[in-house]
Amino acid sequence: MQQSFPDTGLFSVTALDNVFKAGMARMTGGISPAGLVSLYCTWAAHLSMSPGKQVRLNEKALRKSYKSFCHMLASASPGEEGTCIEPLPQDRRFSHPGWQQWPFSQIYQNFLLTQQWWHNATTDIDGLSKAEENGLSFIARQMLDHYSPSNIPWLNPEVLQTTADQGGANLINGFQNFLEDMQRQLSDKPPVGVENFIPGKQVAITPGKVVYRNHLMELIQYSPTTETVQAEPILIVPAWIMKYYILDLSPHNSMVKYLVDNGHTVFMISWLNPTPKDRGLDMDDYRQLGVMAAIDAISDICPKQKIHTAGYCLGGTLLSITAATMAREGDDRLKTMTHFAAQVDFSEAGELMLFTDESQISYLEKMMWDQGVLDGSQMAGAFQILRSNDLIWSRMVHHYLLGEKDHMNDLMAWNSDLTRMPYKxxxxxxxxxxLNNELASGRYLVNDKPIAISDIHVPIFSVGTEQDHVAPWHSVYKLHLIADSEEITFVLTSGGHNAGIVSEPGHKHRHYRISAKKDQERYIDPDNWLVNTPIKEGSWWTEWHQWLVANSSGEVDAREPGKQAKYKPLCDAPGTYVHQV
Structure with missing residues (x-):
């Protein structure tokens, strides 16, 4: 009988592929070249088989050329003003008055017409899926934004005027800014001004104690400021993609301080910043060592009381997994569940989907396999690309061409306090x-058994933000279709993924919409909900506080952290994990 042996050459070949792709991924910022080439070939093939679309694009090119020519003639006539195309509302690159003067008006109008033509060229092509069209349109926009006239100093009237007014001092200052940024980047130092927002000194200073610690997290219990508190404590589960203290920034905009001052016992998870030795940590470790360990500790500290829970972004997704698992196992310790810009259905997860097809994930996995973690700077780069106009090109113009210094604030400093994520x-x-949207489709396994969001029956408070590039509010709203809660209160607030959540009372120009859906009421689609739900001025925090009180069972004496012998204070808040770099 012939004995078979494993092909040892197979392992060396696979290892060679992994090492090669890992090295390439670091050079390309984790963006798969194969995915881009595949997408381009798919677009070119379908466009080549669509002669009608080609005729239509040629016709549009002629029309736009004619518009541009007419605009040039009109601009040459004294007293004639106007535009043939307006920038999108969020596009502020051409807001300076100098762009309305010839020849700059002609330059930026031609750019916008070209940008519009490429949008037409990458959308509405027979045979392309919506995801492919979104990807193509996004890539075309990124390439065009790179060559925007606003980024070119001799084509930008604001840069030219500033240079003339300052005798070129702005360019000297800009070059110094560039050298300083490069020096800090090469020496792995944070941006200028971060030193003014250190956790425990200027931010994350709400008094409290770390009452529990394991390898993956520290649990902070905050000190009360009222004589009595609501009976049910609150556990906040932040995302581990960034540090927890976005919810405890400066005293004036700290959600934690707001809750404590309004009579709530607040617990916060502060996650470990993983290193390559933590590469084997998986999602279930975060569930068990994170959320469940915190719930067990809080149940001991506040015996016989159910727990209000809140999860931010990825923390909200993990909280939903935990709540569904607890419901399946008959664990009824949760009183309510709140989501801050968190998704459970990822079928329409916005522009992040552009980085999450099989080609891209497989490529990224090779880099994480090699490093053991996904580095924070690599993840931050992906988020910057999603908002390249605001976070890359606009900053480049103001910082390097206009010579302006960045004005660091607490939210910006937090955003630069990067964390890593374990490979597994x-x-x-x-x-x-x-990729597989397992949680929404009932295929996500915990302990080898599927869980269902529909098993969660506690009241839910869900917050979406109007300008969210990470968790689009239409995607967050899908919780209405999946959850079987007795009540879902949905809030849509102004701002983006971070600024919309940090929306403290007294913050100017804030507004929100809110409505509650009982289990017997019919579903309303998000667009109709938006039209029919009135705008309220101010902060949604007050609504959440009132909702928590309405879903609580009364007041008890305030709880000082560390009273139980088992949970004696380990250190003062903000703890030690938040300082890990």
Whole structure:
């Protein structure tokens, strides 16, 4: 009988592929060249088989050329003003008055017409899926934004005027800014001004104690400021993609301080910043060592009381997984569940889906396999690309061409306090959520058994933000279709993924919409909900506080952290994990 042996050459070949792709991924910022080439070939093939679309694009090119020519003639006539195309509302690149003067008006109008033509060229093509069209349109926009006339100093009237007014001092200052940024980047230092927002000194200073710690997280219990508190404590589960203290920034905009001052016992998870030795941590470790360990500790500290829970972004997704698992197992310790810009259905997860097809995830996995973690700067780069106009090109113009200094604030400093993610966990998260949408379809396994969001029956408070590029509010709203809660209160607030959540009372120009859906009421689609739900001025925080009180059972004496012998204070808040770099 012939004995078979494993092909040892197969392992060396696979290792060679992994090492090669890992090295390439670091050079390309984790963006798969194969995915881009595949997308381009798909577009070119379908466009080549669509002669009608080609005729239409040629016709549009002629029309836009004619518009541009007419605009040039009109601009040459004294007293004639006007535009043939307006920038999109969020596009502020051409807001300076100098862009309305010839020849700059002609330059930026031609750019916008070209940008519009490429949008037409990459959309509405027979045979292309919506995801492919979104990807193509996004890539075309990124390439065009790179060559925007606003980024070219001799084509930007604001730069030219500033240079003339300052005798070129702005360019000297800009070059110094560039050298300083490069020096800090090469020496792995944070941006200028971050030193004024150190956790425990200027931010994350709400008094409290770390009452529990394991390898993955520290649990902070905050000190009360009122004589009595609501009976049910609050557990907040932040995303581990960034540090927790976005919810405890400066005293004036700290959600934690607001809750404590309004009579709530607040607990916060502060996650470990993983290193390559933590590469094997997975999603279930975050569930058990994170959320469940915190719930067990709080149940001991506040015996016989159910728990209000809140999860931010990825923390909200993990909280939903935990709540569904607890419901399946008959664990009824949760009183309510709140989502801050969190998704459970990832079928329409916005522009992040552009980075989460099989080609991209497989490519990214090779880099994480090699490093053991996904580095914070690599993840931050992906988020910057989603908002390249605001976070890359606009900053370049103001910082390097106009010579202006960045004015650091607490939210910006927090955003630069980067964290890492373990290889195994992040791979599992990307595949199970973004690629396969297992949680929404009832195929996500916990302990080898599927869980269902529909098993969660506690009242839910869900917050979406109007300008969210990470968790679009239409996607967050899909919770209405999946959850079987007795009540879902949905809030849509102004702002983006972070600024919309940090929306403290007294913040100017804030507004929100809110409505509650009982289990017997019919579903309303998000667009009709938007039209029929009135705008309220101010902060949604007050609504959440009132909702928590309405879903509580009364008041008890305030709880000082560390009273139980088992949970004696380990250190003062903000703890030690928040300082890990």
């Amino acid at each position: 966990m992040h791979s599992h998260y990307l595949r199970s959520m973004f």
